[in-house]
Amino acid sequence: MAIRTALCDLLGIEHPILLAGMGVWGMATPPALVAAVSEAGGLGVLGCSGLSPEEIRRRIKAVRALTDKPFGVDLLLPATLAPAATTRSGVRAELDEKFPEHVAFYRNLLTRFELAEAPVQDDIVISSEFIEAQIAVTLEEHVPVFAAGLGDPGRVTGRAKAQGMVTLGLAGSPRNAARQVEAGVDAVVAQGTEAGGHTGRVANFALIPQVVDAVGTTPVIAAGGISDGRGIAASMALGASGAWLGSLFLTADESDMPGACKDELIASRSTDMDVTRAWTGKTLRARKNEVSAAWAESGLDPLPTPHQRVLMEDFLEAVKSAKRWDLFMNAAGQGIGMVSKRKSAAEIMTDLIEGTERAMDELAARTGR
Numbered sequence: 266m267a268i269r270t271a272l273c274d275l276l277g278i279e280h281p282i283l284l285a286g287m288g289v290w291g292m293a294t295p296p297a298l299v300a301a302v303s304e305a306g307g308l309g310v311l312g313c314s315g316l317s318p319e320e321i322r323r324r325i326k327a328v329r330a331l332t333d334k335p336f337g338v339d340l341l342l343p344a345t346l347a348p349a350a351t352t353r354s355g356v357r358a359e360l361d362e363k364f365p366e367h368v369a370f371y372r373n374l375l376t377r378f379e380l381a382e383a384p385v386q387d388d389i390v391i392s393s394e395f396i397e398a399q400i401a402v403t404l405e406e407h408v409p410v411f412a413a414g415l416g417d418p419g420r421v422t423g424r425a426k427a428q429g430m431v432t433l434g435l436a437g438s439p440r441n442a443a444r445q446v447e448a449g450v451d452a453v454v455a456q457g458t459e460a461g462g463h464t465g466r467v468a469n470f471a472l473i474p475q476v477v478d479a480v481g482t483t484p485v486i487a488a489g490g491i492s493d494g495r496g497i498a499a500s501m502a503l504g505a506s507g508a509w510l511g512s513l514f515l516t517a518d519e520s521d522m523p524g525a526c527k528d529e530l531i532a533s534r535s536t537d538m539d540v541t542r543a544w545t546g547k548t549l550r551a552r553k554n555e556v557s558a559a560w561a562e563s564g565l566d567p568l569p570t571p572h573q574r575v576l577m578e579d580f581l582e583a584v585k586s587a588k589r590w591d592l593f594m595n596a597a598g599q600g601i602g603m604v605s606k607r608k609s610a611a612e613i614m615t616d617l618i619e620g621t622e623r624a625m626d627e628l629a630a631r632t633g634r
């Protein structure tokens with residue numbers, strides 16, 4: 266018997282398995298991956314955080330061309346933004362003026378790894394106006410599900426609900442989960458420290474039950490370190506109604522992450538996935554590499570978003586141009602230690618669905634229930 270929870274009815278899906286919207290310049294969760302997860306009965310979510318409103322619209326239409334099943338859009342909605350210029354060139358000028366040691370760090374990296382400078386070409390930084398334009402497109406396109414990673418979903422929930430959209434909010438602590446519910450989300454994604462990408466400090470064994478207790482009847486979706494059906498079954502035992510998986514899907518055939526990054530993740534152990542503030546200024550779990558090590562050795566304090574981001578995005582653009590994927594920001598979580606080969610999204614979904622059922626049956630058998 267397929268596993269069904271109330272979350273399936275809320276989202277209009279068959280299996281309570283969600284693809285986490287991941288915003289690595291559009292590479293991590295492209296329309297083909299999102300549509301494949303939705304087609305397999307889960308919920309695909311487009312990670313759109315750094316994308317222009319026009320690109321978000323294009324991707325939404327691309328998903329619709331591939332599936333008529335529900336899907337979502339994930340955006341980052343930082344509750345506060347550090348005072349900064351509202352263009353990339355403006356932030357670069359502020360870096361030169363106020364943070365010369367950080368600029369020297371970036372230049373030293375280019376020299377050390379013999380990379381040609383290749384600054385990002387667009388003039389976009391995440392400002393409040395930019396985020397509002399991203400939200401506007403998502404609402405205009407009547408995307409079935411809106412997910413707010415990081416920050417305050419309150420600026421969207423009212424408008425989204427008025428037009429029948431379901432809203433999700435990510436939280437890394439029980440307090441933040443309660444705030445997400447107050448802000449009006451329909452379900453909370455409880456993200457443990459095991460997770461890839463931006464992450465908090467509490468691990469899922471402690472986090473999920475506390476979030477479940479903190480949010481009353483609001484469904485909870487578990488995220489972080491889940492790479493097979495056992496993780497999904499365990500999350501449900503802790504009180505979750507579904508699972509939100511990122512890292513595992515980075516290795517899917519349909520993900521546009523470079524093959525070298527997928528292979529690096531597949532070869533990695535859980536202990537290779539460490540938290541650093543090198544890449545964005547916020548705590549982010551990624552594959553350890555020479556860049557995160559150089560950052561740790563530098564002793565520099567991370568800059569606020571968007572300064573650290575603009576600095577390191579220019580470095581990453583040089584990395585991309587040179588295809589030095591060993592120096593890339595390969596964000597992923599501890600669950601990657603369990604991933605041993607590349608598969609299609611449909612195969613991943615089948616394995617997750619069957620694995621969850623098997624884990625629940627085995628649990629019942631092992632405990633005489």
Ligand SMILES: Cc1cc2nc3c(=O)[nH]c(=O)nc-3n(C[C@H](O)[C@H](O)[C@H](O)COP(=O)(O)O)c2cc1C
Binds near residue numbers: 340509
């Ligand atoms: C490469 C990468 C990029 C991510 N980008 C985002 C993002 O843009 N928005 C967001 O809400 N969460 C983002 N996350 C976090 C995921 O939504 C999710 O919580 C996490 O991947 C779950 O843990 P797991 O990676 O162990 O499955 C990202 C995670 C990764 C690995």
